[in-house]
Amino acid sequence: MAIFASLPKRVTIVEVAPRDGLQNEAAVISTQAKVRFIDALSDAGFPVVEVTSFVSARSIPQLADAQDVLRAIARKAGVRYPVLVPNMKGFERAREAGATDIAIFTAASETFNRRNINAGILESIERYQPVVRCAKEEHIGVRGYISTSFGCPYEGEIAPTAVLDVAQHLIDMGVDEISIGDTIGVATPNDVIELCEVLLRRIAAGRLALHLHDTRGTALANVLAGMQAGIAIFDSSAGGLGGCPYAPGAAGNLASEDLLYMLEGMGIETGVSLPAVVAASASLAGQLNHPLTSKYFQASQR
Numbered sequence: 435m436a437i438f439a440s441l442p443k444r445v446t447i448v449e450v451a452p453r454d455g456l457q458n459e460a461a462v463i464s465t466q467a468k469v470r471f472i473d474a475l476s477d478a479g480f481p482v483v484e485v486t487s488f489v490s491a492r493s494i495p496q497l498a499d500a501q502d503v504l505r506a507i508a509r510k511a512g513v514r515y516p517v518l519v520p521n522m523k524g525f526e527r528a529r530e531a532g533a534t535d536i537a538i539f540t541a542a543s544e545t546f547n548r549r550n551i552n553a554g555i556l557e558s559i560e561r562y563q564p565v566v567r568c569a570k571e572e573h574i575g576v577r578g579y580i581s582t583s584f585g586c587p588y589e590g591e592i593a594p595t596a597v598l599d600v601a602q603h604l605i606d607m608g609v610d611e612i613s614i615g616d617t618i619g620v621a622t623p624n625d626v627i628e629l630c631e632v633l634l635r636r637i638a639a640g641r642l643a644l645h646l647h648d649t650r651g652t653a654l655a656n657v658l659a660g661m662q663a664g665i666a667i668f669d670s671s672a673g674g675l676g677g678c679p680y681a682p683g684a685a686g687n688l689a690s691e692d693l694l695y696m697l698e699g700m701g702i703e704t705g706v707s708l709p710a711v712v713a714a715s716a717s718l719a720g721q722l723n724h725p726l727t728s729k730y731f732q733a734s735q736r
Protein backbone atom coordinates (compact mmCIF):
# COMPACT_ATOMS: atom_id res chain seq x y z
CA MET A 435 0.00 0.00 0.00
CA ALA A 436 1.33 3.44 -0.92
CA ILE A 437 1.84 5.49 2.23
CA PHE A 438 2.26 8.83 0.45
CA ALA A 439 -0.71 8.82 -1.90
CA SER A 440 -0.28 12.37 -3.20
CA LEU A 441 3.31 12.21 -4.48
CA PRO A 442 4.21 12.95 -8.13
CA LYS A 443 4.94 9.98 -10.42
CA ARG A 444 7.80 11.84 -12.05
CA VAL A 445 10.17 14.54 -10.81
CA THR A 446 12.43 16.89 -12.80
CA ILE A 447 15.90 17.25 -11.33
CA VAL A 448 17.94 20.34 -12.13
CA GLU A 449 21.63 19.44 -11.71
CA VAL A 450 23.53 22.45 -10.36
CA ALA A 451 26.97 21.10 -9.39
CA PRO A 452 28.91 22.67 -12.27
CA ARG A 453 27.66 26.11 -11.16
CA ASP A 454 26.63 26.07 -7.48
CA GLY A 455 29.25 23.43 -6.67
CA LEU A 456 32.24 24.74 -8.58
CA GLN A 457 31.63 28.39 -7.64
CA ASN A 458 32.56 27.39 -4.11
CA GLU A 459 35.67 25.24 -4.60
CA ALA A 460 39.09 26.36 -3.41
CA ALA A 461 40.89 24.01 -5.82
CA VAL A 462 41.40 25.25 -9.37
CA ILE A 463 39.46 23.03 -11.76
CA SER A 464 40.53 23.21 -15.39
CA THR A 465 38.08 24.22 -18.11
CA GLN A 466 38.54 20.78 -19.68
CA ALA A 467 37.66 18.99 -16.42
CA LYS A 468 34.54 21.16 -16.02
CA VAL A 469 33.45 20.33 -19.57
CA ARG A 470 34.01 16.58 -18.99
CA PHE A 471 31.99 16.80 -15.73
CA ILE A 472 29.08 18.62 -17.44
CA ASP A 473 29.05 16.17 -20.37
CA ALA A 474 29.05 13.24 -17.94
CA LEU A 475 26.08 14.76 -16.10
CA SER A 476 24.03 15.28 -19.24
CA ASP A 477 24.95 11.74 -20.35
CA ALA A 478 23.63 10.54 -16.97
CA GLY A 479 20.18 11.72 -18.04
CA PHE A 480 19.59 15.02 -16.21
CA PRO A 481 17.09 17.04 -18.25
CA VAL A 482 18.68 20.31 -17.02
CA VAL A 483 22.36 20.94 -16.19
CA GLU A 484 23.24 24.39 -14.91
CA VAL A 485 26.58 25.03 -16.54
CA THR A 486 28.23 28.15 -15.10
CA SER A 487 27.76 31.85 -14.25
CA PHE A 488 28.48 34.96 -16.30
CA VAL A 489 29.24 37.06 -13.23
CA SER A 490 32.15 39.30 -12.30
CA ALA A 491 35.44 37.37 -12.17
CA ARG A 492 36.30 39.41 -9.10
CA SER A 493 33.20 38.05 -7.31
CA ILE A 494 33.53 34.42 -8.47
CA PRO A 495 36.99 33.73 -9.94
CA GLN A 496 36.23 29.99 -10.08
CA LEU A 497 33.84 30.55 -13.00
CA ALA A 498 35.85 33.11 -14.95
CA ASP A 499 36.07 30.64 -17.86
CA ALA A 500 32.26 30.66 -18.35
CA GLN A 501 32.39 31.42 -22.07
CA ASP A 502 34.95 28.71 -22.82
CA VAL A 503 32.98 26.15 -20.81
CA LEU A 504 29.63 26.92 -22.43
CA ARG A 505 31.17 26.84 -25.91
CA ALA A 506 32.95 23.53 -25.33
CA ILE A 507 30.23 21.31 -23.85
CA ALA A 508 28.60 18.65 -26.01
CA ARG A 509 24.95 19.70 -26.00
CA LYS A 510 22.54 16.78 -25.99
CA ALA A 511 19.17 17.11 -27.70
CA GLY A 512 16.41 17.68 -25.16
CA VAL A 513 18.76 18.82 -22.38
CA ARG A 514 18.66 22.43 -21.18
CA TYR A 515 21.88 24.18 -20.12
CA PRO A 516 21.04 27.34 -18.13
CA VAL A 517 23.69 29.81 -16.99
CA LEU A 518 23.46 32.46 -14.27
CA VAL A 519 23.48 36.12 -15.32
CA PRO A 520 23.41 39.02 -12.84
CA ASN A 521 22.95 41.92 -15.29
CA MET A 522 22.92 42.97 -18.95
CA LYS A 523 26.69 42.55 -19.24
CA GLY A 524 26.35 38.92 -18.10
CA PHE A 525 23.48 38.38 -20.53
CA GLU A 526 25.53 39.65 -23.44
CA ARG A 527 28.51 37.50 -22.58
CA ALA A 528 26.21 34.47 -22.22
CA ARG A 529 24.46 35.14 -25.51
CA GLU A 530 27.79 35.47 -27.32
CA ALA A 531 28.74 32.06 -26.02
CA GLY A 532 25.45 30.58 -27.26
CA ALA A 533 23.29 30.42 -24.12
CA THR A 534 19.76 29.18 -24.77
CA ASP A 535 18.61 29.32 -21.13
CA ILE A 536 19.53 31.78 -18.39
CA ALA A 537 18.86 32.12 -14.66
CA ILE A 538 18.57 35.48 -12.95
CA PHE A 539 19.00 35.61 -9.18
CA THR A 540 17.69 37.82 -6.44
CA ALA A 541 16.73 37.21 -2.81
CA ALA A 542 14.02 37.57 -0.19
CA SER A 543 16.50 39.36 2.08
CA GLU A 544 17.74 42.85 1.32
CA THR A 545 21.10 42.43 3.09
CA PHE A 546 21.98 39.14 1.40
CA ASN A 547 21.10 40.54 -2.00
CA ARG A 548 23.36 43.55 -1.45
CA ARG A 549 26.27 41.34 -0.40
CA ASN A 550 25.68 38.92 -3.27
CA ILE A 551 24.97 41.19 -6.23
CA ASN A 552 25.44 44.71 -4.85
CA ALA A 553 21.77 45.66 -5.29
CA GLY A 554 18.64 45.85 -3.16
CA ILE A 555 15.75 43.54 -4.06
CA LEU A 556 13.70 46.09 -6.05
CA GLU A 557 16.86 47.52 -7.59
CA SER A 558 17.77 44.03 -8.83
CA ILE A 559 14.26 43.52 -10.24
CA GLU A 560 14.69 46.76 -12.19
CA ARG A 561 18.13 45.64 -13.38
CA TYR A 562 16.69 42.35 -14.64
CA GLN A 563 13.82 43.90 -16.64
CA PRO A 564 15.87 44.48 -19.83
CA VAL A 565 17.64 41.13 -19.39
CA VAL A 566 14.34 39.23 -19.34
CA ARG A 567 12.91 41.34 -22.16
CA CYS A 568 15.90 40.59 -24.42
CA ALA A 569 15.87 36.91 -23.45
CA LYS A 570 12.17 36.61 -24.33
CA GLU A 571 12.73 38.31 -27.70
CA GLU A 572 15.36 35.68 -28.48
CA HIS A 573 13.33 32.74 -27.13
CA ILE A 574 15.86 32.18 -24.36
CA GLY A 575 14.30 30.44 -21.33
CA VAL A 576 14.45 32.32 -18.02
CA ARG A 577 14.55 30.89 -14.52
CA GLY A 578 14.47 33.18 -11.48
CA TYR A 579 16.10 32.26 -8.18
CA ILE A 580 14.93 33.64 -4.85
CA SER A 581 17.73 33.09 -2.34
CA THR A 582 17.31 33.14 1.45
CA SER A 583 13.65 32.14 1.10
CA PHE A 584 13.60 30.51 4.54
CA GLY A 585 16.34 32.33 6.38
CA CYS A 586 19.16 34.81 5.88
CA PRO A 587 22.64 34.70 7.41
CA TYR A 588 22.33 38.45 8.16
CA GLU A 589 18.61 39.03 8.81
CA GLY A 590 17.45 35.70 10.30
CA GLU A 591 13.99 34.27 9.60
CA ILE A 592 12.19 35.34 6.41
CA ALA A 593 8.38 35.57 6.19
CA PRO A 594 6.65 33.58 3.40
CA THR A 595 4.87 36.78 2.31
CA ALA A 596 8.27 38.38 1.61
CA VAL A 597 9.10 35.49 -0.73
CA LEU A 598 5.69 35.74 -2.40
CA ASP A 599 6.26 39.46 -3.08
CA VAL A 600 9.55 38.77 -4.86
CA ALA A 601 8.02 35.79 -6.71
CA GLN A 602 5.19 38.00 -7.96
CA HIS A 603 7.71 40.52 -9.34
CA LEU A 604 9.51 37.72 -11.16
CA ILE A 605 6.29 36.31 -12.61
CA ASP A 606 5.17 39.81 -13.70
CA MET A 607 8.53 40.25 -15.40
CA GLY A 608 7.96 37.06 -17.39
CA VAL A 609 10.26 34.43 -15.87
CA ASP A 610 9.25 30.89 -16.80
CA GLU A 611 10.19 29.14 -13.56
CA ILE A 612 11.06 30.23 -10.01
CA SER A 613 13.51 28.33 -7.85
CA ILE A 614 12.98 28.83 -4.12
CA GLY A 615 16.40 28.77 -2.44
CA ASP A 616 17.12 27.60 1.07
CA THR A 617 20.55 29.16 0.71
CA ILE A 618 21.82 28.38 4.20
CA GLY A 619 19.84 25.17 4.76
CA VAL A 620 17.66 26.21 7.69
CA ALA A 621 14.24 25.00 6.54
CA THR A 622 12.38 22.12 8.14
CA PRO A 623 9.43 20.30 6.49
CA ASN A 624 6.79 22.48 8.18
CA ASP A 625 8.44 25.60 6.76
CA VAL A 626 8.45 24.06 3.29
CA ILE A 627 4.75 23.17 3.43
CA GLU A 628 3.87 26.62 4.77
CA LEU A 629 5.83 28.52 2.10
CA CYS A 630 4.66 26.26 -0.74
CA GLU A 631 1.03 26.75 0.31
CA VAL A 632 1.45 30.53 0.23
CA LEU A 633 3.17 30.47 -3.20
CA LEU A 634 0.79 27.95 -4.74
CA ARG A 635 -2.16 30.26 -4.10
CA ARG A 636 -0.77 32.51 -6.85
CA ILE A 637 1.74 30.46 -8.84
CA ALA A 638 1.19 27.16 -10.66
CA ALA A 639 3.14 24.22 -9.23
CA GLY A 640 4.71 23.55 -12.64
CA ARG A 641 6.56 26.88 -12.40
CA LEU A 642 8.04 26.31 -8.94
CA ALA A 643 11.24 24.48 -7.97
CA LEU A 644 12.94 23.93 -4.62
CA HIS A 645 16.70 24.55 -4.29
CA LEU A 646 17.78 23.06 -0.99
CA HIS A 647 21.17 23.32 0.66
CA ASP A 648 21.78 20.53 3.16
CA THR A 649 23.60 22.46 5.87
CA ARG A 650 21.57 20.94 8.71
CA GLY A 651 20.63 17.59 7.15
CA THR A 652 16.98 18.45 6.44
CA ALA A 653 17.13 18.66 2.63
CA LEU A 654 15.74 15.20 1.81
CA ALA A 655 12.94 15.57 4.38
CA ASN A 656 12.20 18.93 2.77
CA VAL A 657 11.94 17.30 -0.68
CA LEU A 658 9.33 14.93 0.70
CA ALA A 659 7.42 17.86 2.20
CA GLY A 660 7.74 19.76 -1.09
CA MET A 661 6.39 16.80 -3.08
CA GLN A 662 3.45 16.49 -0.71
CA ALA A 663 2.75 20.18 -1.22
CA GLY A 664 2.66 19.62 -5.01
CA ILE A 665 6.20 20.53 -6.15
CA ALA A 666 7.84 18.27 -8.76
CA ILE A 667 11.03 20.18 -9.69
CA PHE A 668 14.07 19.94 -7.41
CA ASP A 669 17.61 21.28 -7.74
CA SER A 670 20.44 19.07 -6.55
CA SER A 671 24.17 18.75 -6.95
CA ALA A 672 26.36 15.77 -7.85
CA GLY A 673 28.42 14.69 -4.87
CA GLY A 674 26.65 17.26 -2.66
CA LEU A 675 28.94 20.06 -3.86
CA GLY A 676 27.80 23.63 -3.41
CA GLY A 677 27.57 26.77 -1.34
CA CYS A 678 27.64 30.48 -1.83
CA PRO A 679 30.71 32.57 -0.97
CA TYR A 680 28.30 35.37 0.10
CA ALA A 681 26.34 33.16 2.52
CA PRO A 682 28.63 32.39 5.45
CA GLY A 683 27.99 28.94 6.89
CA ALA A 684 26.16 27.61 3.82
CA ALA A 685 27.08 24.00 3.09
CA GLY A 686 26.60 21.98 -0.07
CA ASN A 687 23.39 21.43 -1.97
CA LEU A 688 21.22 18.41 -1.53
CA ALA A 689 23.28 15.65 -3.19
CA SER A 690 21.89 14.34 -6.49
CA GLU A 691 22.89 10.79 -5.58
CA ASP A 692 20.97 10.91 -2.27
CA LEU A 693 17.91 12.43 -3.94
CA LEU A 694 17.98 9.85 -6.74
CA TYR A 695 18.33 6.98 -4.29
CA MET A 696 15.29 8.15 -2.33
CA LEU A 697 13.15 8.83 -5.40
CA GLU A 698 14.07 5.52 -7.06
CA GLY A 699 13.26 3.65 -3.87
CA MET A 700 9.86 5.34 -3.79
CA GLY A 701 9.14 4.47 -7.43
CA ILE A 702 9.27 8.09 -8.60
CA GLU A 703 10.75 8.47 -12.09
CA THR A 704 13.52 10.94 -12.97
CA GLY A 705 15.15 9.57 -16.14
CA VAL A 706 18.56 9.85 -14.46
CA SER A 707 21.01 6.95 -14.01
CA LEU A 708 22.30 6.86 -10.42
CA PRO A 709 25.47 4.83 -11.26
CA ALA A 710 26.30 7.33 -14.02
CA VAL A 711 26.02 10.23 -11.55
CA VAL A 712 28.29 8.40 -9.10
CA ALA A 713 30.83 7.93 -11.92
CA ALA A 714 30.65 11.64 -12.81
CA SER A 715 31.21 12.63 -9.17
CA ALA A 716 34.06 10.11 -8.80
CA SER A 717 35.84 11.54 -11.83
CA LEU A 718 35.83 15.01 -10.26
CA ALA A 719 36.48 13.94 -6.65
CA GLY A 720 40.24 13.47 -7.09
CA GLN A 721 40.65 17.08 -8.15
CA LEU A 722 39.02 18.55 -5.03
CA ASN A 723 40.76 19.13 -1.74
CA HIS A 724 37.98 17.58 0.38
CA PRO A 725 35.80 14.47 0.34
CA LEU A 726 32.36 14.58 -1.29
CA THR A 727 29.53 14.87 1.23
CA SER A 728 26.90 12.77 -0.58
CA LYS A 729 25.98 9.90 1.73
CA TYR A 730 25.10 7.62 -1.19
CA PHE A 731 28.38 8.46 -2.94
CA GLN A 732 30.36 7.65 0.21
CA ALA A 733 28.53 4.33 0.66
CA SER A 734 29.15 3.43 -2.99
CA GLN A 735 32.94 3.84 -2.57
CA ARG A 736 33.27 1.40 0.36
Ligand code: HMG
Nearest residue numbers: 488489490493520523524550551552579581582615617678
Ligand atom coordinates in the same frame (compact mmCIF):
# COMPACT_ATOMS: atom_id res chain seq x y z
P1 HMG B 1 29.29 45.58 -9.06
O1 HMG B 1 30.66 45.76 -8.52
O2 HMG B 1 28.17 46.37 -8.49
O3 HMG B 1 29.26 45.71 -10.67
O4 HMG B 1 28.97 44.01 -8.94
P2 HMG B 1 29.59 46.91 -11.60
O5 HMG B 1 28.52 46.93 -12.66
O6 HMG B 1 29.86 48.17 -10.83
O7 HMG B 1 30.97 46.42 -12.30
C1 HMG B 1 32.16 46.22 -11.56
C2 HMG B 1 33.15 45.45 -12.42
O8 HMG B 1 32.63 44.11 -12.69
C3 HMG B 1 33.38 46.08 -13.79
O9 HMG B 1 34.71 45.74 -14.17
C4 HMG B 1 32.41 45.36 -14.68
O10 HMG B 1 32.78 45.36 -16.04
C5 HMG B 1 32.48 43.95 -14.10
P3 HMG B 1 35.91 46.83 -14.07
O11 HMG B 1 35.45 47.97 -14.95
O12 HMG B 1 35.99 47.22 -12.62
O13 HMG B 1 37.09 46.04 -14.57
N1 HMG B 1 31.23 43.21 -14.35
C6 HMG B 1 31.18 42.02 -14.96
N2 HMG B 1 32.15 41.22 -15.47
C7 HMG B 1 31.74 40.06 -16.03
N3 HMG B 1 30.44 39.66 -16.08
C8 HMG B 1 29.47 40.43 -15.58
C9 HMG B 1 29.83 41.67 -15.00
N4 HMG B 1 29.12 42.64 -14.40
C10 HMG B 1 29.98 43.59 -14.04
N5 HMG B 1 28.19 40.02 -15.63
C11 HMG B 1 27.81 42.09 -9.80
C12 HMG B 1 27.70 43.51 -9.31
C13 HMG B 1 26.41 41.57 -9.91
C14 HMG B 1 28.47 42.08 -11.18
C15 HMG B 1 28.69 41.25 -8.80
O14 HMG B 1 28.24 41.50 -7.50
C16 HMG B 1 28.60 39.78 -9.10
O15 HMG B 1 29.12 39.32 -10.10
N6 HMG B 1 27.94 38.98 -8.23
C17 HMG B 1 27.76 37.57 -8.43
C18 HMG B 1 27.74 36.85 -7.13
C19 HMG B 1 27.47 35.39 -7.34
O16 HMG B 1 27.67 34.84 -8.42
N7 HMG B 1 26.99 34.69 -6.28
C20 HMG B 1 26.76 33.29 -6.31
C21 HMG B 1 25.58 32.90 -7.13
S1 HMG B 1 24.03 33.12 -6.27
C22 HMG B 1 23.85 31.67 -5.35
O17 HMG B 1 24.77 30.91 -5.23
C23 HMG B 1 22.50 31.35 -4.76
C24 HMG B 1 21.73 30.31 -5.56
O18 HMG B 1 22.46 29.10 -5.64
C25 HMG B 1 20.36 30.04 -4.92
C26 HMG B 1 20.46 29.74 -3.42
O19 HMG B 1 21.23 28.86 -3.01
O20 HMG B 1 19.71 30.39 -2.70
C27 HMG B 1 21.47 30.78 -7.01
Ligand code: MG
Nearest residue numbers: 454615617677
Ligand atom coordinates in the same frame (compact mmCIF):
# COMPACT_ATOMS: atom_id res chain seq x y z
MG1 MG C 1 22.56 27.59 -4.12
